[in-house]
Amino acid sequence: MRYESPTTTKEAVSLLAKEKGKAFVLAGGTDLLVRLRMDMIDPDLMVDIKRIPAMMEIKKSATGFKIGAGVSGANLGKNKALVKAWPGVVEAANLIGSDQVQGRCTMAGNLCNASPAADSVPAMIAAGAKAIVVGKKRRTVAVEDVITGPGQTSLAKGELIEAITLPARPAKSGDAYLRFIPRTEMDIAVVGVGISLTLSKGVIAKARVSLGAVAPTPLLVKAAAKAIIGTKLDDDALEALAEACSAACNPIDDKRGTIEYRKRIAGVLAKRTAKIAYERAGGK
Amino acid sequence: MSGVHVTTTINDDPIEYVCPADESLLDVLRDRLGLMGAKEGCGTGDCGACSITLDGQLVCSCLVLGAEAEGRSITTVEGMASGEKLHPLQKQFIDNAALQCGICTPGFLVASKALLDENPDPTETEIRYALAGNLCRCTGYDKIVKAVQAAAKDLRKQNKKK
Numbered sequence: 001m002r003y004e005s006p007t008t009t010k011e012a013v014s015l016l017a018k019e020k021g022k023a024f025v026l027a028g029g030t031d032l033l034v035r036l037r038m039d040m041i042d043p044d045l046m047v048d049i050k051r052i053p054a055m056m057e058i059k060k061s062a063t064g065f066k067i068g069a070g071v072s073g074a075n076l077g078k079n080k081a082l083v084k085a086w087p088g089v090v091e092a093a094n095l096i097g098s099d100q101v102q103g104r105c106t107m108a109g110n111l112c113n114a115s116p117a118a119d120s121v122p123a124m125i126a127a128g129a130k131a132i133v134v135g136k137k138r139r140t141v142a143v144e145d146v147i148t149g150p151g152q153t154s155l156a157k158g159e160l161i162e163a164i165t166l167p168a169r170p171a172k173s174g175d176a177y178l179r180f181i182p183r184t185e186m187d188i189a190v191v192g193v194g195i196s197l198t199l200s201k202g203v204i205a206k207a208r209v210s211l212g213a214v215a216p217t218p219l220l221v222k223a224a225a226k227a228i229i230g231t232k233l234d235d236d237a238l239e240a241l242a243e244a245c246s247a248a249c250n251p252i253d254d255k256r257g258t259i260e261y262r263k264r265i266a267g268v269l270a271k272r273t274a275k276i277a278y279e280r281a282g283g284k
Numbered sequence: 285m286s287g288v289h290v291t292t293t294i295n296d297d298p299i300e301y302v303c304p305a306d307e308s309l310l311d312v313l314r315d316r317l318g319l320m321g322a323k324e325g326c327g328t329g330d331c332g333a334c335s336i337t338l339d340g341q342l343v344c345s346c347l348v349l350g351a352e353a354e355g356r357s358i359t360t361v362e363g364m365a366s367g368e369k370l371h372p373l374q375k376q377f378i379d380n381a382a383l384q385c386g387i388c389t390p391g392f393l394v395a396s397k398a399l400l401d402e403n404p405d406p407t408e409t410e411i412r413y414a415l416a417g418n419l420c421r422c423t424g425y426d427k428i429v430k431a432v433q434a435a436a437k438d439l440r441k442q443n444k445k446k
Binding site: 001002034037046072098100 | 286348
């Protein structure tokens with residue numbers, strides 16, 4: 001295996017494109033290096049992106065936030081403006097692993113690892129986050145269109161994610177992410193729910209609801225958003241939200257939860273998540 | 285072997301080494317540099333026995349490549365004591381019997397130091413969350429938490445005197 005640590009995105013893309021063997025992008029390494037050590041991958045080239053300055057910074061502008069692909073969970077949590085604007089996204093990213101893992105893990109890595117249970121992904125989808133993908137050309141892809149199956153992404157050979165963008169926080173908006181795990185910390189989601197919503201005169205005007213760990217890919221559930229748009233999140237709306245979420249699930253049975261259990265929990269958790277997002281948006 | 289030549293700083297000492305591109309920083313520390321403090325428990329970032337700091341950030345050295353350390357600053361448990369004088373955390377771990385077999389201890393010490401550097405007066409809950417990435421399979425965690433609380437107190441006193 002060769003190790004390269006380019007200092008520009010262009011150089012990184014060119015290294016990946018030129019490699020005839022198996023090439024991998026190294027961000028935080030908290031998934032990739034585990035796979036390397038367990039002999040699940042046999043790379044010919046690893047391209048470390050953490051020497052590329054643009055990939056290590058969080059930029060705030062009028063259009064929102066641009067989070068470099070190498071930014072660690074710990075550094076997301078330290079960015080006060082980001083925490084204030086998108087608390088749900090930061091909470092989701094900060095739920096991943098221990099402090100040791102937080103020191104390295106990245107949202108772009110969480111996305112490219114493409115686990116159905118990736119914690120930051122439903123929160124990003126709810127927030128309307130986009131991935132800036134660079135290869136021969138530069139393209140912007142909605143986060144929900146990046147993961148195509150367990151461990152599979154829509155990125156072509158030679159492409160990498162340079163940054164994740166989050167829109168500017170509209171007025172009267174809030175987001176939240178909750179996950180259910182059998183223990184209190186350090187586990188993989190049985191169900192994860194990300195919700196972002198915007199109020200107009202106390203009524204939910206816009207909403208995005210995303211579910212994790214209940215299907216081969218994280219889901220954007222439009223029917224669940226529809227169930228709460230136009231409401232003040234009254235009991236009927238919450239029930240409709242729960243039903244839509246449970247109906248959208250297409251989970252597997254595993255040691256963490258059965259299909260039936262996951263479907264039920266998705267609804268329960270969606271209600272709780274929506275309440276937090278609604279309160280953060282200033283709803284009463 | 286196509287080695288990677290790395291120049292870095294470990295516990296304030298300039299260090300150079302050559303390692304294979306796929307070798308972990310943990311293996312470099314232990315097998316090339318003779319720094320045996322960091323331990324390999326799981327090798328997958330779950331147990332924290334290999335905890336070190338990299339540019340001030342607490343990380344598992346089993347999930348860092350040796351090649352990544354170029355130009356960085358690393359601290360390990362070997363850098364905690366000043367000469368013969370133990371760090372207050374090390375002293376309190378002994379006084380509180382916060383270790384039995386000792387495999388997890390270097391990781392706990394490094395993680396506890398990282399916590400106290402950021403937060404000199406953590407609550408018990410904060411300590412337990414901060415050490416959630418370190419596993420101990422003999423002592424149980426109460427004695428470790430007590431040792432960290434006692435060391436935090438010692439360090440606050442020390443810093444007041446300064």
